[in-house]
Amino acid sequence: MNPSPYPRPFNSAHVRARIVKILFVVGAVVAGLSMFADALSLAFPPITEEEELSDNPFGAVVVLFVVLLAVISLIIYVATVICFLMWLYRASDNLRAFNSWSRPEYSPGWAVGSFFIPFANLFMPYKAVKEVWEKSGPPDEDLLSAPASPAWFPIWWLFWLLAAFSGNISTRLSFNENVPANTATIVSIFAAALAIIAAVFAYLVVDAIDKKQEETSRKIKLGKFSEPPPPPQNLQVSDALAPAP
Numbered sequence: 001m002n003p004s005p006y007p008r009p010f011n012s013a014h015v016r017a018r019i020v021k022i023l024f025v026v027g028a029v030v031a032g033l034s035m036f037a038d039a040l041s042l043a044f045p046p047i048t049e050e051e052e053l054s055d056n057p058f059g060a061v062v063v064l065f066v067v068l069l070a071v072i073s074l075i076i077y078v079a080t081v082i083c084f085l086m087w088l089y090r091a092s093d094n095l096r097a098f099n100s101w102s103r104p105e106y107s108p109g110w111a112v113g114s115f116f117i118p119f120a121n122l123f124m125p126y127k128a129v130k131e132v133w134e135k136s137g138p139p140d141e142d143l144l145s146a147p148a149s150p151a152w153f154p155i156w157w158l159f160w161l162l163a164a165f166s167g168n169i170s171t172r173l174s175f176n177e178n179v180p181a182n183t184a185t186i187v188s189i190f191a192a193a194l195a196i197i198a199a200v201f202a203y204l205v206v207d208a209i210d211k212k213q214e215e216t217s218r219k220i221k222l223g224k225f226s227e228p229p230p231p232p233q234n235l236q237v238s239d240a241l242a243p244a245p
Helices: 014-043 057-093 108-116 124-134 152-174 181-220 237-241
Strands: none
Touching: 014 057, 014 181, 057 108, 057 124, 057 181, 108 124, 124 152, 124 181, 152 181
């Protein structure tokens, strides 16, 4: 089937991008607080089942702080994943608005679904996001002269994978009673540090694609039509109805 000669309408993903970037910032802050809470748990032993609250009140506060941040982190993570995928779908769908003659390698559905395909999610999502950047330029942009994707794109994906792997390991260790508590805490601190770095580069990726799409939409004036000419000024009704000489 040939691509439609009529371009798809451009639906700005700017609002979604702004929400995602805010969630990245909030997630990084919460991850930093989690690192601080884990460091406190290393410095001050948490309360155990054999102890009373009065025996170790500070340890009880540290445990409560760690658990509370873990719950908040989970909520922020789920919200970030959902909003990021919603933004990616909209940004990927806009590629047909910029280049109606060119069918992207990854459809919006594939760009989102690639994150959930085992093994393929190690490289396909990165290629899909990179394609969104590369094809978000104006339709007259030569592929040979088009600017390459920023150098920190692969750095983002590297830390994205490292943060995901380390977070999974940290979660497994925290529920393993045979692993010393200090070991699980150290891994948790390391995972939080990776998550902060990944959030910083993910912020840059979303911001770069959003700015490029908004700039392209302004250049080719997508969704904007020429305005009708303004009505004549100081026109009297009697003059308009008067017969021509």
